Amino acid sequence: MPVNGGKARVRFLYNRLYKHYGPQRWWPARTAWEMMVGAILTQNTAWSNVEKAINALRGVRAHRSAPFPSVETIATMPRRRLEKLIRPSGYFRQKAERLQRFARALLKDPSLPRRRERLLAQHGVGPETADSILLYAAHQPVFVVDAYTRRIGRRMGLFNTDEYAEVQAFFQERLPREAALYNEFHALIVRLAKEVCTKRDPTCAVCPVQADCAYALRGSR
């Protein structure tokens, strides 16, 4: 493989996806705070279910001008009430507790969203959630790795690991360190995965991702 082969391949994939799908305008949230709530709610959960929870939360905002209940509102609201509101997003007891603890930590330290170590120290915030917040709320150039990224990258033969740091390094070493690029790339991966790669089982005969990814990379070298 040529020295720059891997790099060219990754750039080609991005350009191809961008040309095909266009800008995705992520994260689907109106404010940084709403983005962070969504990041926690969407853990191992379909986004359509998270939307139901987000919409329920919007119903409790204090003023019509407020797009979303404040950090303080979430932090101080009765636990049972929050559980009920976010119930459609699944794991609702865990998530209600973790959301309130996160909200309290944020009130105590407003710089939390731009500090990776602090984010990771929060209960219920792992590497993907932390990096999502760094990228989509704090606009830092951090590449987000999720189940789709691993699945697509692995099946396309880009890499052969599931280890978070390794997959992240793979992309960051092959791309300029730009938040806008990482933002768009991750969103495009999700978009692609939702359309063509709907099975977890790598041996799934009907999963068209092998063929589609070959298509996506055709002409890349």
Next chain:
DNA sequence: ACCCAGGTGTTTC
């Protein structure tokens, strides 16, 4: 009746 969804923390070998 399955399988899947934009993970994380805990327990156990």
Next chain:
DNA sequence: GAAACACATGGG
């Protein structure tokens, strides 16, 4: 470390 398990709703 890595593997297994709990956490829970809703859609295909």
